[in-house]
Amino acid sequence: MAVCVAVIAKENYPLYIRSIPTENELKFHYMVHTSLDVVDEKISAMGKALVDQRELYLGLLYPTEDYKVYPSYQLCRYGYVTNSKVKFVMVVDSSNTALRDNEIRSMFRKLHNSYTDVMCNPFYNPGDRIHSRAFDSMVTSMMIQVC
Amino acid sequence: MADAALFEFLHTEMVAELWAHHSDPGPGGAAPASHLGPATFSLRRAAPPCIHCPGISDVPSLGLQHSGSSGHPKEIRASRLPSGHTISTCRHVDRHQGQKMSLSVLEGMGFRVGQALGERLPQETLAFREELDVLKFLCKDLWVAVFQKQMDSLRTNHQGTYVLQDNSFPLLIRMAAGLQYLEEAPKFLAFTCGLLRGALSTLGIKSLVTASVASLPTCKFQVVIQKT
Numbered sequence: 001m002a003v004c005v006a007v008i009a010k011e012n013y014p015l016y017i018r019s020i021p022t023e024n025e026l027k028f029h030y031m032v033h034t035s036l037d038v039v040d041e042k043i044s045a046m047g048k049a050l051v052d053q054r055e056l057y058l059g060l061l062y063p064t065e066d067y068k069v070y071p072s073y074q075l076c077r078y079g080y081v082t083n084s085k086v087k088f089v090m091v092v093d094s095s096n097t098a099l100r101d102n103e104i105r106s107m108f109r110k111l112h113n114s115y116t117d118v119m120c121n122p123f124y125n126p127g128d129r130i131h132s133r134a135f136d137s138m139v140t141s142m143m144i145q146v147c
Numbered sequence: 148m149a150d151a152a153l154f155e156f157l158h159t160e161m162v163a164e165l166w167a168h169h170s171d172p173g174p175g176g177a178a179p180a181s182h183l184g185p186a187t188f189s190l191r192r193a194a195p196p197c198i199h200c201p202g203i204s205d206v207p208s209l210g211l212q213h214s215g216s217s218g219h220p221k222e223i224r225a226s227r228l229p230s231g232h233t234i235s236t237c238r239h240v241d242r243h244q245g246q247k248m249s250l251s252v253l254e255g256m257g258f259r260v261g262q263a264l265g266e267r268l269p270q271e272t273l274a275f276r277e278e279l280d281v282l283k284f285l286c287k288d289l290w291v292a293v294f295q296k297q298m299d300s301l302r303t304n305h306q307g308t309y310v311l312q313d314n315s316f317p318l319l320i321r322m323a324a325g326l327q328y329l330e331e332a333p334k335f336l337a338f339t340c341g342l343l344r345g346a347l348s349t350l351g352i353k354s355l356v357t358a359s360v361a362s363l364p365t366c367k368f369q370v371v372i373q374k375t
Contacts (some may be wrong), residue, residue, distance in 0.1 A: 010351070084268045084349045112270065119266040119349075126262055126349075 002142045003075065003109065004028040004091035007115060009127060010037055010084065016130040019091070020143055031077065032089045039079045039087050080108040086115065107142055114138045151295050151317070158318055161256075162334050165249040253337035254344075261345020268292055269350070278372065281350050282309050289346055294318075307372035311343075312365070319364040332360040336368075343368060 004019035019028040084124040089112050092104070114135050118124055121132065268288050275281050286298035290313075300312040318335050322328045336358035344356045353373040360366045 081274070082266070083272070083274055084266055085351055116267045116270060120263040122259065122263075 001093055001144075002090050003093045003140075004032065004089075005111070005139050005142065006032040006089045007045045007111075007130065008087040008089065009031075010086060014127075015086070016135070016139075018136075018139055018143075028091060031075070031091055035079060035089050036087070038077075039081065039089070042079070043081060043085075050127070055083060078104050078108070080112070082112060082115070088112070090116075110138060154293070155318060155321075157310055158335070158338060159321075161338070162197045163254065165252060166334060209369060214218060250334060250337045253334070254341035257338040257341020257343075258345040258348070259341075260338075261342040261347075262349045264289060264292070264342070264347075265346035265349030268346075275350065278352065279303070281347065281352060282311075282370070284350075285343060286311060289342075293342070303342060309370040309372075311370065312366040313368075316364050316366045319360070319366060322363055324363050327365060329360060332363060332366070333358065336360070340368065343370060 004017070006014055006018075007016040009015050012060060014032075017032065019025055076092050076094050078090045078092060080090075082088075088108060090104070090107065091109075114132075115130075118130055118132050118135055119126065124130075124132070235347060269275075269284060271286075272288075275284065282301060282303070286301050290296065290298045294317045296315075296317070298311050299314045300313070303309045316336075318339065319332060322331075338360050340356040344354055347354045347356075347370070353375065355371045355373060357369050357371075358366055359369065
């Protein structure tokens, strides 16, 4: 179950960031911010190494850490970069069930599709914060579903 | 793309609407051209306030309500509008400015559409490794998606300039081949230039795109990468 979802623009400012539960929001914002460094590192590392295929999915960014305040979660951070250098960072609570890689990938694919739909909306100016209700409801469905 | 014929038709309509206020007004004074539907194209950012007729109050639309705002410089017309004198002096000077504005409006619309396409089309393909890959994507995938054919040739000087040549550009193919409509051709290419620039900008490349026509329907798009 995703605990926090963030969409970061190419210039590293957030286009959309949402987390549940809402009381410790700042901690999640901070986690996403620190993950950005790891994301950048992975992108540049892929550029230098002569990899034949460059993947959009970046995988686990940090080793899992325990959330020390009640209730205790086990939080993992995953990253994904689109061709337009827009980054998606997801913080997932894996204390209940271990989420498989495939499920994370499919969640990112859904995010990417919804983000593309937002981009295609002619009333949306690229670079603005995302206020789309369709996007919100897609993210809600990812956060509430019990994997 | 959903429907090529529909796209070509809409594009022609769009060019015609934007150019309507450049044609000579009819005997009764020109009726304002009808507005384009905002649902299809993003008009919000592409609509600068009209600057070329100081005698008339500014209308924050595409300048479509300025009847008789410009005409052919060689014709002398008696203006029948209330502020007649002001308008007839404006005309000669600002015809080119008005045309340039329409071209930039078209280019701006193409830019926004290009940004969206640049996000949607490479969705499943993997990240591009270098500039040439991006240009090849433009020539193949983007052109096929929009015009159902590939670009005919791509040339580069390896220093940031690329020339894309299309020997039978679908938006020009409806016009007589050869040199007859050479003057009218640029307005039909403005949207596509914006399209290329928008797609490049989403993929992280700042560029300047210009188009040139030697003889219809062959046209060349020149892409110059801006190094920051």
